[in-house]
Every structure is written in C-alpha cells, then in structure tokens.
Amino acid sequence: MMDIKEIVKPENLVYGKSELLIDTIMHYCPGCTHGVVHKLMAELIDEMGLQEKSVGVAPVGCAVFAYNYIDIDWQEAAHGRAPAIATGISRLNPEKFVFTYQGDGDLASIGAGEIIHACNRGENILVVFINNGIYGMTGGQMAPTTLEDMVTSTTPCGRDVDLNGYPLKMTELVAQLPGTSYVTRQSAQTAPAVRKCKRALKKGIRNVLDRKGTSFVEVVSTCNSGWKMSPAKANKWMEENMFPYYPLGDLKDGEKGNPVSNN
Template sequence: MDVKDIIKPENLVYQKSHVLTDNVMHYCPGCSHGVIHKLVAEVIEELNIQDKTIGVSPVGCSVLAYNYIDIDWIEAAHGRAPAIATGVVRVNPDKYVFTYQGDGDLASIGAGEILHACNRGENIVVIFVNNAIYGMTGGQMAPTTLVGQKTATTPYGRDVNLNGYPMKITELIAQLPGTSYVTRQSVQTPAAVRKCKKAILKAFENVGNKKGTSFVEVVSTCNSGWKVDAVEANCWMEKNMFPYYPLGDMKDSEKESPESFK
C-alpha cells in the first residue's frame, strides 16, 4: 500500500484548526504559547463560535496573538485586558469574550484589573500563561518568578527581602465569588495538553451558560528566558514550578447565573 492511499479525507484523524491562520508564529521553539494558541483555536472551532468570539491580547510575547487565531481581536494596553473585555461584554452580552495574558501583564501591572473583573463576575474567559518571567522584554523578574530564580533583574536569584514572594494570584482569584471555574493546567506532555484543552473548553462553555468568570492558568515554559533548552525547560518546570504552583481545579462551582442578580 502506498502512502498516497492512506492520505484520504476519510482517514483523517487530526488536522490543524481552521481557526488558526497560516502565519508563521514568532514564538521561540519550545515556548508553550504555540500549543495554548492551538487549544484556544480548536475550542473555538469545536464550539462553532468563531463569529461571536472576541479575543483581547495583552502586552508581552503574546501581544501578536491576533496574527495566529483567526477571530476579531482587541489589542490591550499592558495589564488592561480584563477592563477591555469588561467593556466589550457589557455592551455585547451575547459574545464570547476572552483575555489571553501573561504573568507580567496579569499579575503585576494588571493585578487590579484582573481582580476586579473576576470579582464582578464578568462573563468572560481568562487564559493566564504563567512562565515566571517577562519574555518579550528579555527575561526580567515577573511577580510569579520563583524564589532564587535568576532573571535579568534578579541576576543573583530572586531575594524575598528585596522582591517579596512569588504571587499565587490564581489562588487569590479562586476566592472571589464572581468566578465560577478556576483551574491550573500545563501543556508539557500530550496528556497535559488534552487535560488543558478540556479546561479551556469548559471555560468557553461556561461563557455560553453565563456563569461568570472562568480562569485557566497554564503553567508554561520560557526556555529562552530561562536560558535552557526546550526539554530541560519542561523538566525545570515540573521540578520547580509544579510544587509551588500545583496543577488542578481550584474551583468549579455550579453557581447561579449572574442573570439572577441583575
């Protein structure tokens, strides 16, 4: 049997999502963003909501997310994506609105906006990519940088006396009544990717069911910023980040629809 006899539409088991563009991603090889973009695109395609989804991209490496996921996008000022998403969804309650933010964007400069959007229970999805470093600006300390972790601005390792502690913002967000689903995932293995996709799917379904804010953190790698190769980055993440940022659902409440308190 020739390989051409196998490559037929009826034998197709997997293909690139139609919601991903053909643009070549600018992300470094080994970076988690590409996989997470793919999962978001697949979920949008599977739910058939491309025509009613609006993404809000952050400032950081994923500032150009709008080049890769083929939906309408709004590019936010640094940290302000949750406020922008609030504006969109308040005047367009029928849309699926999500923010896609990194750790510097969400947990540092945008800490105020994310807490208040989640506390109001805005009917949005938040994808929070936590790689414990500022990637785009060249590897500086993020609020989630681990104690002792070396970065461009903590060249001798993060010192708690100087810089405080790594922020577990997802744990904080899980405390807010406005959130309905808060989870922490990763994408370093096929099994983890499948789990993460389920979480993202659930988050978008929650928007359709008007359940308030769904928050998906993805503990991620930045091999360029961490200055290790891609495989070593995965190992480093499992060994050092998972104990401090444990994976799993933090909250999955079947709370009343926000309609009830309108």
C-alpha cells in the first residue's frame, strides 16, 4: 500500500473559490455545466470589482435558484422574460452591470420574442445563454435547440424536422441584429474550453461597462440527466454531435450598429 504523502502546492498558485460564491450546496446534477459557468461569473465579478454594481436576472428553468449561489443583487423573471426585466433595470440604472442567465428552453422558446427584440434594440446587457439542447428541469422534453433525431421525453423516436422543425440557432440569429456588439459560442467541458469561456464572458462584461450594446455568450452544455448519460459520456456526445451543428467561436465582434463581422 502506498504511503499517503503531503501534497505540496506550487508557489503563487491560488486554490479555492471566489468569495462571491455562497457556501451552499448547488442543486444542479453532478456533471452539469451550470455550476462551471456560475463559478466563472462569480470569479469575473469578483476580479473586476463589480459586486456592488452587478444585477443578475434569472428566469424559470434550471438556473432559477442562481441567486442562491452568487452573492450579488438578483431579480427573478417570468419564463422567458429576463431580457425585458434586464432592459428596465439597465435603463433605470445605467451605471450597473446587468446580465441575464438563461437556458435554451427559456430563451429560445417562450422567450424568443423577448431576446430578439432586446438584442435588436441593443440593450446594454450581457446575455449568458446555456444551450444543452433539452428542457432539463421539467423532464427532458424537446427544446427549440434539440438536434435532429435526438431522443427526448417528447420525441422518443428522435426529433423529426418534418414534424418539429429544425434546431434553432439563436446565436446566428442575434448576430445579424444591429444592436449586438459581441456574439460568441463557447463551451466548458475541458480546462482550455473553460479558459476560453471565461475570456468571452469577461469581454461581454467589459462591453456592458463600455456601453457597447448587447453582448451574447452562448455556452454549449451538457445535460447528462436529461440525456441519460454519465457526465463523461455526455461530454463526448456533446463534442461529437452538438459541436458540428453549433460550432464554437466568435460570430460577431464589433460595435453596436455595425453589420455582422466574422472573426
């Protein structure tokens, strides 16, 4: 049997979590991407000194309890209505950093009209869009982003595009709107991906502070419970199936009012 030796931590390497993360057990399923993105948002708000200036808007869905985990001001919104609530907060408090945190069932379905018009107006907010291709909280039903032939509780034989239509690429849609300044699609399944995602979120936050209009950061994610897979298999399935249809990278990076520029 091997001896258990003291773990030596390298110098200048910071361990632990942001003080903005509330010390409570998360309700997310093991392997869920939500917890990773929560951690990134807490780190960035902390690192950028924005705790007193930040207001998050969380709607119905798996992220409904986001206020339990990040120690900032939060506002609950009805299903899909987070962009409308964020619009009001941002316009009344232009000095604040305002963001929405929404899943695909919320943003791309009942909230499709809200997000399209908020982005078209160029509201000065950051939209964090978690796309796991399914309704995670309510039983694993088909979402607007569910892939073709993907099995869900409401498409047991797979999504049929003749019956259900095609998976909706919200990020490509909002990139066409003049009110958006930064539109990107990221992931968080590996350490390098997490670092890229954090840089994208930071850029979105900076754009809000610089009043550049709407920034939109999609995070292609897993729902291993809804997909009926282990976390490891869900990550592999996402890479092999979600990424080809929802390719990662920046779709737009410019100024509010400018035409789409692909970088």
